[in-house]
Amino acid sequence: MTDARPSRRLAVTGGVSAALVLLATYGVFFVAPEDADQGIIQKIFYFHVAIAIVGLGAFGVAAIYGIRYLRSRDERFDEISSISIGIGLAFSVLVVITGSIWAKASWGTWWVWTDPRLVTFLIVLLLYAAYFVLRSSAEGERQARYSAVYSVAAFASVPLSFYSVRVARSFVHPVVFTQNGADMPNSMLIWFVVTLLATVGVFLTLLQIELVQRRADRALRRVKARLEATA
Amino acid sequence: MSAARPAWRRQLRALLLKDLRLELRTRDTVVAMLLFAIVAMTIFQFAVGSRGEDLTPAAGGILWAVLALTAVLGVGRSWVPEREQRVLDGILGAPVPRDVLMAAKAGAIYAYLLAVEIVAVPVMALFFIREPDPVDLLLIGVVCLIANVGIAVLGSLLAVLALFARARELLLPVLFLPSLLPVVIAAAGATHAVAAGTNDLAEYRGYCLFLGVYAVIFGLVAYATYEHVFDD
Numbered sequence: 103m104t105d106a107r108p109s110r111r112l113a114v115t116g117g118v119s120a121a122l123v124l125l126a127t128y129g130v131f132f133v134a135p136e137d138a139d140q141g142i143i144q145k146i147f148y149f150h151v152a153i154a155i156v157g158l159g160a161f162g163v164a165a166i167y168g169i170r171y172l173r174s175r176d177e178r179f180d181e182i183s184s185i186s187i188g189i190g191l192a193f194s195v196l197v198v199i200t201g202s203i204w205a206k207a208s209w210g211t212w213w214v215w216t217d218p219r220l221v222t223f224l225i226v227l228l229l230y231a232a233y234f235v236l237r238s239s240a241e242g243e244r245q246a247r248y249s250a251v252y253s254v255a256a257f258a259s260v261p262l263s264f265y266s267v268r269v270a271r272s273f274v275h276p277v278v279f280t281q282n283g284a285d286m287p288n289s290m291l292i293w294f295v296v297t298l299l300a301t302v303g304v305f306l307t308l309l310q311i312e313l314v315q316r317r318a319d320r321a322l323r324r325v326k327a328r329l330e331a332t333a
Numbered sequence: 334m335s336a337a338r339p340a341w342r343r344q345l346r347a348l349l350l351k352d353l354r355l356e357l358r359t360r361d362t363v364v365a366m367l368l369f370a371i372v373a374m375t376i377f378q379f380a381v382g383s384r385g386e387d388l389t390p391a392a393g394g395i396l397w398a399v400l401a402l403t404a405v406l407g408v409g410r411s412w413v414p415e416r417e418q419r420v421l422d423g424i425l426g427a428p429v430p431r432d433v434l435m436a437a438k439a440g441a442i443y444a445y446l447l448a449v450e451i452v453a454v455p456v457m458a459l460f461f462i463r464e465p466d467p468v469d470l471l472l473i474g475v476v477c478l479i480a481n482v483g484i485a486v487l488g489s490l491l492a493v494l495a496l497f498a499r500a501r502e503l504l505l506p507v508l509f510l511p512s513l514l515p516v517v518i519a520a521a522g523a524t525h526a527v528a529a530g531t532n533d534l535a536e537y538r539g540y541c542l543f544l545g546v547y548a549v550i551f552g553l554v555a556y557a558t559y560e561h562v563f564d565d
Contacts, residue, residue: 172558172561225511225514225515228510228511228514229511229512232507232508232511235504235507235508236494236498236504236508239498239499239500239501239504240494240497240498240499241499244497244498244564247561247562248494248497248498248562250561251490251494251558251561251562252494252508254554254557254558255487255490255491255512255551255554255558256512258550258551258553258554259511259512259515261550262515262546262547262550
């Protein structure tokens with residue numbers, strides 16, 4: 103018999119995440135004050151920044167589980183690492199799209215090459231897209247091992263991309279979080295935190311869906327093998 | 334006394350000399366890299382500067398775009414002699430620590446890049462900078478010395494991943510170039526800071542520092558993961 107706990111855990115995480123997403127959407131659009139400067143387009147910031155943070159967090163999770171795989175050679179860690187990168191990649195695409203919408207509204211063009219942060223997110227996107235190319239061209243035990251090594255190497259370039267923002271001097275991108283804390287009133291910060299939590303919830307839900315699905319896949323293959331053996 | 338020298342230094346020397354001697358005898362890799370670099374610069378000239386405009390502001394960018402592509406070529410070639418002659422089995426079977434193996438390969442890649450740059454940087458100055466200044470060329474040389482460290486370290490790590498995978502000729506550029514983008518940004522910025530006539534030394538130093546940080550970070554990554562890239 104397969105264990106029912108993961109499915110139950112998935113139901114709980116999914117339910118809580120859905121509630122948080124609804125709450126965040128309501129709060130951002132109906133409760134949080136409208137930005138005096140930018141108006142309605144500023145609302146996209148809540149999702150844009152939250153998805154960016156959780157996307158980078160997903161790559162961090164992937165690197166940590168990559169290291170855990172290398173230490174233990176436990177396939178479950180490789181699974182979590184690769185799923186996290188898939189979700190992080192999807193989130194990065196969303197970051198670039200929402201950032202592009204914001205760029206159109208505030209700076210008048212869809213894409214601003216002079217803004218290092220938008221560009222570095224594109225680099226991160228290319229970096230992690232290559233992960234799947236590597237994964238598909240390695241076989242057997244090498245696949246997991248190489249994926250883990252690459253997930254660590256790729257994550258090392260994420261702080262570099264953030265450092266490049268400071269070195270290459272951004273003139274355009276609004277920096278929301280400075281060393282003196284968040285540059286926004288509390289009425290906005292609360293809804294930002296709710297959106298961030300909702301996004302974390304979405305990440306965890308997607309991760310668990312994929313894990314449950316792969317487990318089911320493996321169980322099905324086991325049953326099939328047993329049936330073939332008895333037939 | 335050679336006997337007092339630690340084993341890893343002798344191994345590193347032997348492996349590095351093997352690569353360099355092989356290259357000196359065949360001249361396969363460096364000559365091809367150099368030709369490629371000059372052809373690529375010519376392509377850039379026709380692609381972006383064919384209307385006779387002054388390309389001085391773009392010179393740093395062109396140089397580092399060309400060098401990044403050339404590096405992919407060199408890194409892709411770096412394990413080929415071992416694979417073709419089945420030397421790899423011998424080396425992997427010998428009691429040489431894997432980190433020494435990687436360091437030697439990084440050293441060889443560094444040497445190839447430097448050999449290419451000694452010719453490619455003056456050619457770039459000749460082709461794209463209106464009034465090249467010898468001091469600026471020396472400063473660009475320093476950028477090369479720092480940037481090559483990061484390129485060689487990361488290259489030697491990713492080259493092994495590509496070595497044992499399918500479609501390695503395709504895989505390596507896809508893996509290597511995105512990770513190389515920060516180097517291209519910073520090295521092109523540093524080159525531009527001194528070559529474009531502005532001589533902004535503060536900016537130059539900032540970019541060089543970034544290249545140093547890049548080399549250190551990927552050095553740590555390579556050190557942390559090297560034992561997992563070779564098959565047991």
